[in-house]
Amino acid sequence: MEGVVFFIAAIGAVVGAIGVVAARNPFYSVLALIAHLFSLAVLFLLLTAAFVAAAQVVVYAGAVMVLYVFVVAYVGEAHEAKWDPVPGQRLFAGLLAFFLFVEISAAILSSGLKALSSHGPDVPAGFGDPAAIGNLLLEKFLVPFEASSLLLLIAAVGAIVLANRKPRPGAGGGVTSSGHSAPEARPGGVAPSPASQTPTPSVGAAK
């Protein structure tokens, strides 16, 4: 029974991951990532990590993905060129990925860890539930816990500062002109992005 659940969740996770990479529309990528995260939460439950699974669903699929959806709706669909700017980029990426996977798997499976081919030791009933995690967080790992809260605060303030800054009037023209000349300078003869993405001279002149 556990094996059946594992394989269903594993297939869901892999399909979701491939969907993230392969989807043309970023909105579908976000939806595939949500499916992937739910599958991972099932895997965490199989590994008796109930609190991590709940945090995965609530924090990731609930909060972070909502942020993604908002930004995708704000920015809109990106127009990616269907061909490679570097010739054979996808082929090399696939080759690299294959060797990376083989290398990681070989490194782990030949590491001689005896418990790798077992279920792991028998754990008590409360292993990984919110009470155990809370005890660990507030007693043994109190300093990392507070440091992560400080990190979250800094990130929130930094994101507001980054996204809210107005472009300077003088720098705006220079930036748009350099951004305009960049696509022509690309090797491989890639056509510049559509007009909705490239800044028009009238925008720079208006500033």
Added chain:
Amino acid sequence: MNISWYIVLSALLFTIGAVGILVRRSPMVILLCLELMLNAANLALVAFSREVGNAQGQIFALVVMVVAACEVVVGLGLIVAIFRRKLPLDVDDLRELRG
């Protein structure tokens, strides 16, 4: 299920995320692929935590989740800033470090 199954699945997910970062050129999708790689690392952490029968690895996974949330927030702020400056949302066009 043996722990090695989880570890191999984690390696596979990490590899898929790495491929996404290599072949995609939209910064938003690259951020999503970063999430894939971080989640693969999380799966490995929780699996090893189960292997040694010690819940401290799950604390590590939770901290990774916090760091991933921070990275997403800052990355999406950068994307919004790029969009408001009317620069192209393409990592091949954004390789000049100015502005």
